[in-house]
Amino acid sequence: MEFKTLNNGVKIPMLGLGVFRINDPTECEEAVYQAIKAGYRFIDTATAYQNEAAVGRGIKRSGIDRKELFISTKLWITDTNYEGAKRGLNNSLRRLGLDYIDLYTIHQPYNDYYGAWRAMEELYEAGKIRALGVDNFRQDRLADFIEFNKIKPQVNLLETHPFYQRQAETDFLKSENILQIAWSPFAAGQFGIFTDQTLIKIAKNHGKSVGQVVLRWLMQRGIAAIPKTSHISRMKENLDIFDFELNNDEMNSIGELEQGKTVAGNRETAKEVREFFDAFSQLNTDE
Numbered sequence: 001m002e003f004k005t006l007n008n009g010v011k012i013p014m015l016g017l018g019v020f021r022i023n024d025p026t027e028c029e030e031a032v033y034q035a036i037k038a039g040y041r042f043i044d045t046a047t048a049y050q051n052e053a054a055v056g057r058g059i060k061r062s063g064i065d066r067k068e069l070f071i072s073t074k075l076w077i078t079d080t081n082y083e084g085a086k087r088g089l090n091n092s093l094r095r096l097g098l099d100y101i102d103l104y105t106i107h108q109p110y111n112d113y114y115g116a117w118r119a120m121e122e123l124y125e126a127g128k129i130r131a132l133g134v135d136n137f138r139q140d141r142l143a144d145f146i147e148f149n150k151i152k153p154q155v156n157l158l159e160t161h162p163f164y165q166r167q168a169e170t171d172f173l174k175s176e177n178i179l180q181i182a183w184s185p186f187a188a189g190q191f192g193i194f195t196d197q198t199l200i201k202i203a204k205n206h207g208k209s210v211g212q213v214v215l216r217w218l219m220q221r222g223i224a225a226i227p228k229t230s231h232i233s234r235m236k237e238n239l240d241i242f243d244f245e246l247n248n249d250e251m252n253s254i255g256e257l258e259q260g261k262t263v264a265g266n267r268e269t270a271k272e273v274r275e276f277f278d279a280f281s282q283l284n285t286d287e
């Protein structure tokens, strides 16, 4: 496993397991338990995934020393304000069965995210959070956020895969010493990623799989990744990426796959933000 030291000195594994859409509690608990057994130390959940309690049970069952794990969860949009962030973190910790979180992020850049951040800064200073971050903050919004807050985010989670590479944002985040974490590193299995001929050819060069090549490409760009799978064989496969290296030609060929294609889309108008907020504000996050 490779690690990165965040801008506050905290160490984070460069590869973790994402558990979005592992909705069945038994399946989620088992996935987390098996992942830790296979060597994963970083698990990425969110209040909105409605599986924090199952993640907590998987962690407990693993029996591993808490200090060895790096657990991240996220504040949901309905709680994105000062009081909501305090309530949101407390509820997440209770469901996870933990007394601190390694990484707490603002899941979407909507609502009163400045108010939420002030509460998160206080929780960080009180030792409840080891690293602070945001998700889905594009460059101009993040630039403003960095400038007008006391604590600079340690990470930004962004959709990043061969068909949506975001090189300019990667350069910006590097210049600010903020770690980019790729969510949907396999484009959530869409756009024919696992049958892409360029990726298959590179995978054959190394006796590796397409998934391993994609993760390796992210690592070599200095981007952490949290692929999701509930299959144990794929968990092991996705972890086995630290014994080979892509050469410049291979990196450039993957660079040419850029199509600006996103699985989640970007909301550009007030109407789109309102519709998104209304669609997802009814989530019952109390498992």
Ligand SMILES: NC(=O)c1ccc[n+]([C@@H]2O[C@H](COP(=O)([O-])OP(=O)(O)OC[C@H]3O[C@@H](n4cnc5c(N)ncnc54)[C@H](OP(=O)(O)O)[C@@H]3O)[C@@H](O)[C@H]2O)c1
Pocket: 017, 018, 019, 020, 021, 044, 045, 107, 135, 136, 157, 182, 183, 184, 185, 186, 187, 188, 189, 194, 209, 211, 212, 226, 227, 228, 229, 230, 231, 234, 237, 238
């Ligand atoms: N912060 C945010 O706003 C945000 C948004 C979306 C996602 N995320 C995080 O990012 C994580 C990953 O994103 P994602 O779940 O959207 O998609 P993803 O990791 O890009 O892709 C998951 C898909 O790839 C398949 N897969 C995984 N490993 C494979 C392998 N080695 N070979 C072939 N297929 C493989 C999985 O199938 P099986 O499960 O059947 O193996 C699943 O269908 C999420 O779980 C979540 O933690 C964050």
